Amino acid sequence: MSSSAEAEHRVARAAPASQPVFPDEILEEIFLRLDAAADVARASAACATFRRVVSVRRFRSRFRSLHPPPILGVLELESHATGAFHPAEPPHGSAPAARALAQAADFTFSFIDAPGCWRARDSRDGRNFDPFLDPATDDDEDESFRVICVVQCRLKLVTFHFSSVTGEWRVVTFDRRKPLNDLMLICPRMFVRYYAHGCFYWICPSPESSFILNPREMKFSVFDHPRSYKVQAIVELGSGRLGLVNLCCDNFVDYTLELHSKTSRNNGVNTEVWQHDKTIPFPKMEMNCLWNILDAAEG
Template sequence: MPSSTARRIAASPAAQPSLPDELLEDIFLRLDDGEDLVRAYASCFTFRRVVSGRRFLRRYHSLHPPPVLGFLAVASDGPFHPAEPPHRSAPAAAAVARAADVALAFLSDPGRWSVRDARDGRVLISREAAAVSGDAFEELIVYDPLHRRHIQICPIPGDLDSSASSANGIIFYEIRTLVFNSVTRKWRAVTSFAIIGTTATFRWLSCQGRRHYSCSCFCWTGYGRKEMLVLDTREMKFSVADLPRESYNQMHSVVDAEEGRLGLLILVGSRKLLIYSKTWPDNGDGLKDWQCDNVIPLFDRNWFFSSGGAEGYAVLKAVALYQNQIVGKKSDTQYFIVEIKTLMIKRLCSMKPGTDAPHYLYASFPPPLSLPSLRN
């Protein structure tokens, strides 16, 4: 007679004891690599049912940051540039490029729209003022490329727009914070900030490449400026924060640092990257609170920040030091991401030279690990 061990080995898969869904969820949550989870999803019906459940996906999203799949250029002419091999997100980026509407195909005139921001799987686009009327943002749309959903936001009323006035030859600019209520579908003014300056000052604040988001704050910085304007979205209050002296006349980017601190990456002469941080909200110490956490040497290239930090990363653009001007051939521009948590610099993709518009990182969980970020 066959032994009990032999009988157990010969038993059919249907006779094997099944694990409860809660235990399977705990096992799958320990998978750091999303590709492993996708393979588990495709292996059998039970795993597919557990992984695709909303409860599990919410738990997984709360523990694991979404992978960076590429970036979106401001110009809507082929805006999505996916991660390329050997980047670990390249397979997922290719899948998203096939499945998602990253070319704004739902618009009748996509060439007139520009990308304004991207985060949490959603993208904000606007139609340029020259294409419609004199308002800065006549039309705004938030859309989820992966799930092909979008919401059109009504125009900002003229009486709520920012304004300028003068007294005794001094120009005052009023910067207003507006909040859009998705239920009432109306804009309302929340707070404002008056600044004295020239037209160049106002253009500096409205420049997309100078806006950053960190620690629930929007920050506006500028080359050669010694301070930044900060809007704390938790209290809806404006303030002005000093920058460390090492950032003066250097390119920099505001990011999320460890332990909820405000971080600042500083490019020093294309030779090294300085990582500074400070507590936030500011404790009143100003410059004294900034501390240098690390220094990263860079290999020989001309380095630039391509956009503000987002999703725990910053984007660097690298151009060859010496281009072949004799034959008129220029090398492709290489794009790298700096992972703030590990301070590792990894190549993301390359583009043809001459693309100087700001770019926004696009991070999202690929199918089947994503959930719609917009309601119908």
């Protein structure tokens, strides 16, 4: 063999094998195991294939479900003043991002006229106040949004739904089994709203006045929570189960949280009864205190 042929043989033998090509499904599972969205963003900048995988709505939805967004801080809303943002502080892991948000955002709302006369009406996927945003799903188009406005009437519950895709409003009406009394009509806080497993829950002390709205099917149904408990929060549990949290007390001294669960409704039909899962006692206090649950979000 000539020297040139030997050289070519050595080069061919030393050449590295071609890199393995992973299908998109394998790449998606790898990227889902990254710790933070910033790591996913850096990976997407490596090549067009990686960017294609992480830009699909299905991947983003799965990543958000496995990696809930970090808490960046607390937005304080005073009765006669503009909002004030209190960012998370070290050693909290969100402190750098919270500090950047505090520097970049204008939480004094100076960009609007008479900022002291405005109030924040919504946050965290529409789970706090009415009117509210309907959280996006995998079927929604990019940059689309939906708004729901609720009207509590004596004999009806009416919701108005707006979609940015169609630019139109739709109305859903539900006839009450039992008319509301005057106290319920003048006190909106009697109806506390929660979001779980894609549905909205309006909770009232009377089970006949508690409702579920499935915004995808545009359908109402009655929420059959136990009469013997004061419902404090509806939360998501694993395996598609629905959680009901109650605050109980004995002579305003011994407080406990009672957790019940059942399978979430399927098309409004569910014959399973509530099961008591756990009792969590509150810490003992030196003086009598009144406990309450202000809100629940992200499960």
